[in-house]
Amino acid sequence: MAVDALDRAMGALIGGALGDALGMPTQLLSPARIAELYGHIEDFVAPAADHPVSKGLPAGAITDDTEQALLLGRILISSGGRFDHARWVNALLDWERDVKARGSYDLLGPSTKRAIDAINSGVPAEEAGRSGDTNGAAMRIAPVGIMIPPEPLDALVAKVAETCRATHNTSIAIASAAAVAAAVSLGVSGGDWRAASGHAVAAARLGAALGHWVTGGDIAARILWAQELVRGKPEKEAIRLIVDLIGTGVASQESVPAAFAVLEVADGDAWRAAVISANLGGDTDTIGAIAAGMAGACSGVSRLPQDRIARLKGIHLAEVRTLTDDLVAARAAKAGSGEEVAR
Template identity: 85%
Template sequence: MADNTILDRAMGALVGGALGDALGMPTQLLSPARIAELYGHVDDFVAPFADHPVSKGLLAGTITDDTEQALLLGRILVESGHRFDHARWVNALLDWEREVKARGSYDLLGPSTKRAIDAINNGVPAEEAGRSGDTNGAAMRIAPVGIMMPPEPLDAFVAKVAETCRATHNTSIAIASAAAVAAAVSRGVAGGDWRAASDSAVAAARRGATLGHWVTGGDIAARIVWAQDLVRGKVTGDAIRLITDLVGTGVASQESVPAAFAVLEVAGGDPWQAAVISANLGGDTDTIGAIAAGMAGACTGFSLLPQQHIARLVGIDMSKVRALAADLVAARVKKTGSGKDAAA
């Protein structure tokens, strides 16, 4: 596949994720009924209501921690070279949180990341700090690994995912979740459609579940397959209820990550529709939207994303996103040797 096509898919992953994140920003933490009461059916950027617990004061179309941390991880990946620099990553997260606090944001580090960084600051080694991190923070920001790493060989791919998870989410369930999302992105960047991306995700989740500290929770690969089967062929309203009631939309990896794959199924791989569906789910809408629309965007490419909505995103520097995407693609091409990625 030509390098410019790979770059278009890489940009599709990053900017698709931003669209899903920004659309879900005003609805995060709310119930579906409360979303409908406040905003009606969300199908465009809206400003959060005045007393929103984490999004108050933000403009319509503003990205959140999901996109900011994904771009931050991408930059650390590029700067780290062959071996991921855990110390640089942890310091970057701390610097990021100080910056967003200074901006007056209420959307700060997630529970697993915060707990791990506190442990590292107290002298716990990075390999041990993330041993209880099982929420969706690793999965929400993992797209750059999927852009940088070709999907095969699978063991090397999942090992890179696990390496980036180690300091904050070094558990079987978090690594499986992040591996699933990264593999879907990587398959899309390689030229695969959303169905191929879903298949790659399940295989990567199975491998990821064998790494890290084991924690209890539903098997991610099995739950992705189940969640997609659950909503296949359903009209959107019914699918939203099934995802909300049965799959779950909380910050637990075993809820939000299968929910994102269910959204991908209902949307038929359409990034904007994935963002819209996610925004109306309730719960962790911005993260589910970022994951689902990011995976879909990797499979369609930036050029097929809705440019009129991209133009209204707030808090994102598109020139920096393009530069990061180019650096990640350059690293990917170097790994594949010829720049030819298999789409199968």
């Protein structure tokens, strides 16, 4: 069981990286523009020279989705029993400076960018995230799902909310991140992607009661609707429904249900989820990171395409393995003690 949990936990992080890297060159592009440039994305490609945010990155490069997930994982481990909010904010600020130095500031999501700018201007961290309703929290939340057991669910959701406070302290963002974390957590425990989707809906309902309330469609209801919308449909038709009806923008109520719809269409296959996401248009890297990360948690890294993993850029697999070991060890300790976290 310990070996299986490690395999699935690694699958969540590496699956997310695959989805992120495959969607990197197509993010912000329309489906028509993707088809014009690449035909149909089936493997890593370099972005166009005039890409608005990804220009200059090599094929297979990860983006902020994966970098922030790994950063959050490291802060979770270094925080010990209670999430170190100040350390997380400082880590985000350091990371932002590094991103700027690399010339990639525009890769930051709108809510994270706005919150970091506010913190830099002196706004208290607990206030900076009160308007963050986009998908940045959901895209990086997988380490919480790895570290925290799926039950008690309210403890898992509370930890999610705590990590959202500085940048995404809203009902919609917390519900979205809680859904993804719950799916990953159940996957690491041995659940398949269908059971993980059900656990995600329950977590989204709990998360919607936390943070600052903002307007928008109910995340739990939209996940259920999105998966039902594409269930049993041919892939081409399902993609059209995701693009036209669910939406693929950075808004949580679009991209997170879209990721669960992709999981449905891919039948839980992580690489297939990454491929579908990369061709949607819109926030392709984040939808791919979420969908393929959840699928990877439910299958394990051993069932992901090893040749594609070897071609990822900007990620050190040995470091990810070490982080995974630490997160799973912390999970085992919490499960063994019956500890409820973030209370």
